[in-house]
Amino acid sequence: MKETCSDCFKPSFSLAGRIALVTGSGAGLGLVVAKAYAASGASVILNGRNLLRLQSLQAELAEQGLAVQYWHQDLAALDELPESFQALQDRVGTPDILFNNVGQRLRSRLQDANWSDIEHLLQVDLLAPLRLSQLVAQAMLAKADSSGRIITVTSIAGELARYGDAIYPVAKQGLSAMVRALAVEFGPKGITSNGIAPGTFATESNAELAKDPIKGPLVVGRNPLGRWAQPNEIAGAAVFLASPSASYVNGHILVVDGGFSITF
Numbered sequence: 735m736k737e738t739c740s741d742c743f744k745p746s747f748s749l750a751g752r753i754a755l756v757t758g759s760g761a762g763l764g765l766v767v768a769k770a771y772a773a774s775g776a777s778v779i780l781n782g783r784n785l786l787r788l789q790s791l792q793a794e795l796a797e798q799g800l801a802v803q804y805w806h807q808d809l810a811a812l813d814e815l816p817e818s819f820q821a822l823q824d825r826v827g828t829p830d831i832l833f834n835n836v837g838q839r840l841r842s843r844l845q846d847a848n849w850s851d852i853e854h855l856l857q858v859d860l861l862a863p864l865r866l867s868q869l870v871a872q873a874m875l876a877k878a879d880s881s882g883r884i885i886t887v888t889s890i891a892g893e894l895a896r897y898g899d900a901i902y903p904v905a906k907q908g909l910s911a912m913v914r915a916l917a918v919e920f921g922p923k924g925i926t927s928n929g930i931a932p933g934t935f936a937t938e939s940n941a942e943l944a945k946d947p948i949k950g951p952l953v954v955g956r957n958p959l960g961r962w963a964q965p966n967e968i969a970g971a972a973v974f975l976a977s978p979s980a981s982y983v984n985g986h987i988l989v990v991d992g993g994f995s996i997t998f
């Protein structure tokens with residue numbers, strides 16, 4: 735009898751048995767990704783600075799049968815990260831997936847920006863993901879099976895420049911370089927590094943821009959899809975890059991912007 739294999743060509747998006755750390759996941763895109771990872775079978779670690787929010791999310795998701803823990807840590811406190819991450823590992827194990835999502839927004843010309851705000855932005859948006867990627871990759875390498883995934887949220891500002899927005903793109907373009915540097919360094923050890931470059935998502939951090947009577951319509955008008963993205967539209971890309979289906983994708987930055995950045 736001829737053998738049949740109905741599932742041989744069906745890609746797997748299962749994250750069963752994987753531990754996924756999603757930074758900055760108390761709200762916004764990070765929370766969507768954390769929920770999507772948990773729904774795909776991963777044991778998820780939320781992260782944020784607001785302990786009450788993390789605790790209530792953990793309870794809410796547990797009620798839905800989703801496996802979620804949390805790491806209450808301000809990632810801007812770079813000096814605390816090695817010890818705090820070690821304590822997290824001792825408590826919940828080594829992450830198989832690191833989703834570097836944390837990021838804050840500063841829209842300013844360089845000539846107007848306050849230096850301490852610039853330093854803080856670079857600390858949260860660039861140095862924290864770099865430091866955490868180093869710590870997590872070292873931990874992944876120490877495991878017998880180092881099939882880890884590092885996924886970093888950049889932005890369409892990770893490739894482009896715009897007048898009046900001089901600081902955030904510096905951090906995000908640094909992250910684009912980091913995605914590729916990690917892919918080259920850790921690929922030979924079986925750990926992949928990829929990025930997601932979101933366009934304009936209707937999250938809290940964009941609420942003011944969306945309401946702006948001039949800039950709001952400009953954003954929508956330039957987008958071939960003619961609308962903002964809903965936060966849950968990040969989930970497919972995030973699950974794909976973490977899943978067995980992306981086993982040969984390395985050093986890629988997947989743009990999720992409705993086509994915004996291909997227009998001029």
Ligand SMILES: NC(=O)c1ccc[n+]([C@@H]2O[C@H](COP(=O)([O-])OP(=O)(O)OC[C@H]3O[C@@H](n4cnc5c(N)ncnc54)[C@H](OP(=O)(O)O)[C@@H]3O)[C@@H](O)[C@H]2O)c1
Nearest residue numbers: 758760761762763782783784808809836837889934935937
């Ligand atoms: N929204 C967009 O359209 C868009 C577009 C391009 C790129 N992105 C990128 O996507 C990522 C997420 O954006 P978002 O709009 O979802 O952000 P968001 O709504 O501002 O959420 C960020 C989360 O990060 C946490 N957070 C902030 N600073 C932190 C810190 N120092 N340590 C730990 N947690 C911290 C916050 O929780 P706590 O207050 O509890 O700490 C918050 O829940 C960012 O990297 C952003 O640059 C977003």
